[in-house]
Amino acid sequence: MTKKLDMKEVKVALQRKVAQTYEPVKPAKQLGFIHHNVDCIGCRACEIACKDKNGLPPGPRFRRVMYVEGGQYPDVFAYKVNMSCNHCAEPACLPTCPTGAIWKREADGIVDIDSTLCIGCRRCEAACPYGAPQWNPKEQIVQKCNMCVDEIEAGRKPYCVMACMMRVLDIGPIQGLWDGSHKTTAIGPNDKPVRQVKNFADPELTRPSIAFVPHSKGKV
Amino acid sequence: MKPIPFAIHDILNPARRSFLKTTAAGAALAGAGGLIELTMQDKEAQAFAYEPHYTDDQLTTVVTSCDHNCGSRHMLVAHKKGDVIVRLSTDDGRYQENGAFGKDTVAEPQLRACLRGRSYRSRLYSPERLLYPMMRVGERGSGKFKRVSWDEALDHVAKKMIELKGKYGPTAILDQAYAGTSYGVLHKSDQIEGLLARFLGLFGCRTNSWSVPSYQxxxxxxxxxxxxxxxxxxxxxxxxxxxxxxxxxxxxxxxxxxxxxxxxxxxxxxxxxxxxxxxxxxxxxxxxxxxxxxxxxxxxxxxxxxxxxxxxxxxxxxxxxxxxxxxxxxxxxxxxxxxxxxxxxxxxxxxxxxxxxxxxxxxxxxxxxxxxxxxxxxxxxxxxxxxxxxxxxxxxxxxxxxxxxxxxxxxxxxxxxxxxxxxxxxxxxxWHAESVAYPYDENANLWWASIKSDRWAHCVLNYPNVKREEIGCWPRDDELDGKIPNIKGIFWHGSDWFNQLTNINKEIEAIKKLELVVCSDSTITPSGLWADVLLPIATHFERHDVALPWYKGHYYIHRPKVIEPMGESKTDLQVYTELAWRLEALDPSLKGLGKRYNPRAERNYFDNPDAVDEAYLVAWWKKVQDHQGVKMGWEEFKRRGVYKFTFDKPLVAxxxxxxxxxxxxxxxxxxxxxxxxxxxxxxxxxTQYGYPIPAIPKWIEPFEWLGDVAKVKDHPFHLITPHPRWRTHSIFHNIPWLRETYQQEVTLNAADAKKLGIVTGDIVEVWNDRGTVVVPAYVTERCMPGVAVLFEGSWMDLDKKGVDRSGNPDFLTKDEPSPAGAFAYNTILANIRKSTLEHRPGWDSVATSRSYIFRRDS
CATH class of the missing domain: 3.40.228.10 (Dimethylsulfoxide Reductase, domain 2)
Structure with missing residues (x-):
């Protein structure tokens, strides 16, 4: 491409874009996930519990346990970063949806999707910096984690959390998880939760509701 | 996902269900800011439906457990609609005595199932599920079968059993049962004292396989x-x-x-x-x-x-x-x-x-x-x-x-x-559990020859020119001592041993010499493809039993019949009981065999086992109460689904x-x-060992290893074959959910791989004198140089040249056990090169691994 961008035009375009940005829902309480990156054995029971609960075919993975490794033999390290949907304060997926299938719940800030309204345009998938919306090739629609709202409404926790064999994955009010005031087995006696780990998109983009206990090599 | 093979209509409280659906969809619509007339039709329960989720009050909740050949056992809670399990959850602390949601103490922790357990619905409703009796129509191993009636299958097996015993004597049938189909107190496939052992023992024709692959x-x-x-x-x-x-x-x-x-x-x-x-x-x-x-x-x-x-x-x-x-x-x-x-x-x-x-x-x-x-x-x-x-x-x-x-x-x-x-x-x-509810007596483990398990092919191929020490003949104090068994048939019960024992190419030669191969399983396994008769066994969701862990863990989990047996499957106890009755009818010398094998059962047990199974379990629970001081009654145990023992102090050996x-x-x-x-x-x-073993522990140079300079020249890698996480041995290899989370791959050290020009994802051949397999490579700093890692248990998939495209390491293992009987699964030298051959991760093409997408170098 040889054409030089006219920065003035870009500015106008950006302003137009900002003007279109919607006012995100400010929930009464924001729920979020927490994951201990070190103590997680990476077994992916959470992933399979989620697939089973949601009846997913091979392909879409609402929850994804990422394996990170580094160092040089024999001084190596490895840890896991476990994410599904981060139920962001300013979800990037939501405004991209042309049919209004995605919305943020006022009570708990969960970003839910009604896949019956999905036309499969996949814009949300492209917009999300965390890869949360998942394409279902069989149904030709996008689906994603809704933190098992049905379980939460029944006073329980999502299937992934209840599946965790190491008790390193949990949910809670995100502010309490970040400042350590919310009691959870995900945080050990000497652990300090953080909002961001290495290789993780800048939280300022969408303000994701997730906390991690990081590996020493995963801190930013 | 293919629909389950039968339709279920449940008419339980339809009015309330449609009300709940309306409110769920209504919430979504409110968010979208519109109002649409709802005309949703009630659908049949599907095993893998995405939306809408049934709510608790629309489902029946049944506590059960996982059930495969693993040292643990965890709770599964089946949520079913009619006769279809629509989802599984696990222990959340509610079900035990004095339980409550979220209760998870050090003394009574929740028994949370692992990824394999959580994938059970996929296994239950998998396309590889064996639903009908089948008999081979093509050449052995060609995988061509026809569906037959139970009568035809069982009469054929019974006739052949009598023929083999008459022609070749009491060692003609080799028992290769293992723990794959079931591990419960009543329905137990097991190498040593499972249901098959007692059946063949009472029949009077059994060669036992004594060395246990996992840990001899x-x-x-x-x-x-x-x-x-x-x-x-x-x-x-x-x-x-x-x-x-x-x-x-x-x-x-x-x-x-x-x-x-x-x-x-x-x-x-x-x-x-x-x-x-x-x-x-x-x-x-x-x-x-x-x-x-x-x-x-x-x-x-x-x-x-x-x-x-x-x-x-x-x-x-x-x-x-x-x-x-x-x-x-x-x-x-x-x-x-x-x-x-x-x-x-x-x-x-x-x-x-x-x-x-x-x-x-x-x-x-x-x-x-x-x-x-x-x-x-x-x-x-x-x-x-x-x-x-x-x-x-x-x-x-x-x-x-x-x-x-x-x-x-x-x-x-x-x-x-x-x-x-x-x-x-x-x-x-x-902890020592009460583990036996099935008929158990002095006939539990009768045999007329007993050999090291991975020497059967050697024995069959070289009979009668075999020395007793070569096959590890267990001594006897009668005239059969040291007599080489004349093996002409194999029974597999919950066993995929053909895929799992060492040196598969040698096994393939040996199996061609046999006259009867019977496989009882709930899944069509790679071994099953080499059988003459396939007998469909009901899974643990489809029969009544109690589960317990093998090695550690002090608890029992009740396993009711959650759904009716699928297809024409029957429990293993039903099948062997029925076979015993049919053998008795064919051979007068076996009079009373049916009743001796299953004393509580009548002739109609094959059609309705429920009352008899319940009676066995009630008697077993009495033992639990008497021997282990359990106060809880059988009915309460059934209602709760779990009993957890607690102790004053941790049990230490x-x-x-x-x-x-x-x-x-x-x-x-x-x-x-x-x-x-x-x-x-x-x-x-x-002795059963055949060769000397020192009285004190010593370092002894292995058959092949990295210190063997001469052998390492042509085979520079020591291959180890540990247990994968996404399978239990070969069980679950066919599950797409699991296959997309991890892949069959050979792990190589980064420096070694660089020398060979291999990067992660490259397809390589791993080979030695015994065989060749094709797999993708995973290149990492996490592996010792000179070592390659290939997980056991992938389902063999041979091409026309005899190369295994699935990457099953047992094409490379040696069928020579250690004197004490240990399988030499991790004693392999091999070589590795880049390959243009295609790797086949599974028999189907439903899911290929995307695990590499979720790997990051820091």
Whole structure:
């Protein structure tokens, strides 16, 4: 491409874009996930519990346990970063949806999707910096984690959390998880939760509701 | 996902259901800001429907468990609609006595299922599910079958059984049952005393397979050293150790006990230090932040000897413990009848062979720097209490029993046995459960020949020119002693052994010589494809039973019939009972066989087993109440679905021996580092071992290893074949959910791979003189140079040239076991090169692994 961008035009375009940005829902309480990156054995029971609960075919993975490794033999390290949907304060997926299938719940800030309204345009998938919306090739629609709202409404926790064999994955009010005031087995006696780990998109983009206990090599 | 093969209509409370659906959809619409007339039709329950989710009150909740060949057992809670299980959850603390949602204490932790357990619906409703009796129509192994009636299948099997027994005698049928179909108290497929063993035994024709693939070296060691395989602590005891040395142990992948991995996390939080001795930096090493000591495969006994040398040389051994409880650790503890023979200390210090087993000596063999050997030995000798967990996998080697015996010696010399926070494992069997509800008597394990399990092909191919020691004939005290069995048929029960034993190419030659191959399973397995008759067995969701863990874990889980048996499947007890009745009808000498095999059953058991199964289980529960002090009644147990035992203090193996002076179950009553039994053998060929085994543990050079300069020239990689996490042996290999989370791949060290020009994702051939397999490569710094890792259990998929495209390492393994019976699964030299051949991850193309997408280099 040889054409030089006219920065003035870009500015106008950006302003137009900002003007279109919607006012995100400010929930009464924001729920979020927490994951201990070190103590997680990476077994992916959470992933399979989620697939089973949601009846997913091979392909879409609402929850994804990422394996990170580094160092040089024999001084190596490895840890896991476990994410599904981060139920962001300013979800990037939501405004991209042309049919209004995605919305943020006022009570708990969960970003839910009604896949019956999905036309499969996949814009949300492209917009999300965390890869949360998942394409279902069989149904030709996008689906994603809704933190098992049905379980939460029944006073329980999502299937992934209840599946965790190491008790390193949990949910809670995100502010309490970040400042350590919310009691959870995900945080050990000497652990300090953080909002961001290495290789993780800048939280300022969408303000994701997730906390991690990081590996020493995963801190930013 | 294919729809389940039958339609279910449930009319339970339809009005309420449609109301709930309306509100759920309405919430979504409110968010979208519109109102649409709702005209949703009620749908049939589908096993894998995405939306809408049924709510609890629309579903029936049934507590059950997982059920496959693994050392653990976890709760599954089936949520069903009509006769379809629509989702599974697991223990959340609600179901036990005094339970509540979220209850999860150290004494009564939740029994949360792993990824394999959570995928069970996929297995239950999988396309590979065997639903009807089938008989082979093509050549054996061609995979061509026709559906037949139960009558036809069972009459054929019964007729052939009688024919084989008449023509070839009582050793003609080889029992290759294993633990794949079921592990319950009533429906049990098992190698030693399962339902098939008693059936063939009562029929009067059975060659037994005595060596257990998983841990024969370890079993041998535990029996020789402690006189029992019950050398395990319950898993909560791990939370009290200060130093945990995980020798080849990866509890992030393989589970013994419901919560071992979790208790280890609690230990870590209390300050326990972890060490992992393994050729790989495993996920356990990562999660427990361990000091990783990479070691050459098959050299563990040498490193342990080096540690023992350091401990003796610095006088760090617990001499008081040795003098009181150990036989043959040193000259002073040798029994009178063996005074002057070589003690363990003599061997370590080199008194007789003039080779002290110093850390430097060990370094040359095992590749671990002498300084690290010293450091670890020092840590282990000075930290109290400390656990050296000597796992099974380094024992699955040539002379693997020497490693386990050596580890036991090091455990004993530091006095870490019988104390909380210590460890004597070994086999690691902990709490003793009431495990048998099925008919059990003196006929449980009758046989007319008993051989090492992975020598059957050798025996069949060379019969009658086979020496008894070559196949490990178990001695008898009658005229059949040492008689080579004339094997003409095989029965598989919950067993995929054809895919799982060593040197598959040799097995393929041997199976062609057989006249009857019967496979009873709930899945069409790779072994099943080589059978003549396939008998569909109902899964544990489709029959009544009680589950228990194998090795650790003190609980029972009730397993009701959650759904009706699918297709025409029957329980294994039904099938063998019916066969017994039919054999009786064909052969007058077998009069009463049906009733003897299943005393509670009548002739109609094949059609309706419910009342009889209930009666067996009620009688079993009575034993539980009488022997284990359980107050809960059978009806309440059934209602709750789980019973968890609690103890005053964690169960520790040999606590009574150490605290109260109860003798060990060995001939001497002591921990036998110098084995009374082994020292007294005169003619090794007349033993089941066939070849000499030293009375004290020693480092013995394996059949093939990285120290063998001549062999390494052409085969520079030592291949190890550990257990994968996304399968249990070969079980679950066909599950797309699991296959997309991990992939069958060969792990290579980054420097090695660079030399070969291989990067992650490249397809490579791994080969040696015994076979060739094709797999993708995973290149990492987490693997020791010179070592390659290929997980066991992928479903063999041969091309026309006999190359396995699935990457099953047992095309490369040697079918020569260690003298003590240990399978040499990890004793393989091989070579690796880039390949243009296609790797086939599964029989179908539903899911291919995307695990590499979720890998990041930091």
């Amino acid at each position: 070296g370890t079993t041998f060691s535990s029996r020789m050293t402690f006189g029992t395989i019950e050398d395990g602590n319950e898993d909560d005891a791990f939370a009290d150790t200060k130093l945990m040395i995980m020798w080849g142990w990866n509890p992030a992948y393989t589970f013994h006990g419901g919560n071992t991995f979790y208790y280890l996390r609690l230990a870590k939080q209390k300050g326990c230090k972890f060490v992992v001795v393994d050729p790989q930096y495993t996920d356990s090493a990562a999660a427990y932040d361990a000091w990783w000591i990479p070691i050459r495969p098959n050299t563990d006994a040498a490193m342990l000897a080096g540690m023992a040398h350091y401990i003796f040389a610095n006088n760090l051994q617990d001499q008081k413990f040795i003098d009181k409880f150990v036989q043959g650790m040193d000259a002073g503890t040798m029994p009178d009848w063996a005074k002057g023979q070589e003690s363990f200390k003599d061997y370590i210090l080199g008194t007789n062979d003039k080779t002290p087993k110093t850390p430097e000596w060990a370094e040359k063999i095992c590749g671990v720097p002498a300084a690290d050997i010293r450091k670890l030995a020092d840590m282990y000798a000075r930290t109290k209490p400390a656990a050296l967990k000597a796992s099974w996998s380094p024992g699955r080697n040539a002379y693997g029993e020497q490693y386990n015996r050596m580890a036991a010696a090091v455990q004993a010399m530091t006095g870490n046995i019988g104390i909380l926070g210590g460890c004597a494992e070994g086999v690691g069997k902990g 040999f606590r009574d021996q150490i605290e109260e002076g109860v003798p060990f179950e060995t001939p001497s009553g002591k921990i036998e580092i110098f084995s009374t039994t082994l020292a007294q053998v005169k003619d090794w060929t007349k």
